[in-house]
Amino acid sequence: MIPSEIRNLSTDEIQAKLNDAREELMNLRFQMAMGGLTDYTRLRFTRRNIARFMTVLNEREMSAGKESE
Template sequence: MKAKDIRDLTLEEVRARINSDNDRLLKLRLNHAVSAIENPSEIRAIRRDIARLKTILREREMAEVQTN
């Protein structure tokens, strides 16, 4: 997911997406530990998506603090 697309999401949608991606990452890691997964680069992509989501979430939190 691109940063531009993430910025279009609401705060609650971003938090929900972080939770769902964390769950997906956990399941992929467990599957990868048990047997080889079809696309191991998907783990890396999900990790980076989570990082983007958290970065934009933090940007919004800091912007809110600065306006108060």
């Protein structure tokens, strides 16, 4: 998911997608430990999506903090 698409989502939707991505990452790590994971690029893709979601959420928190000052 590209950042411009993420920015168009509401904060609740981003939080839901972040939670889903974290669950997916946990499952992928479990599969990797058990030896059943064949597509290791999914790990990197999921980690980067988590970072994108968190970046947009942090941007919103920072802008909300500046508006209140």
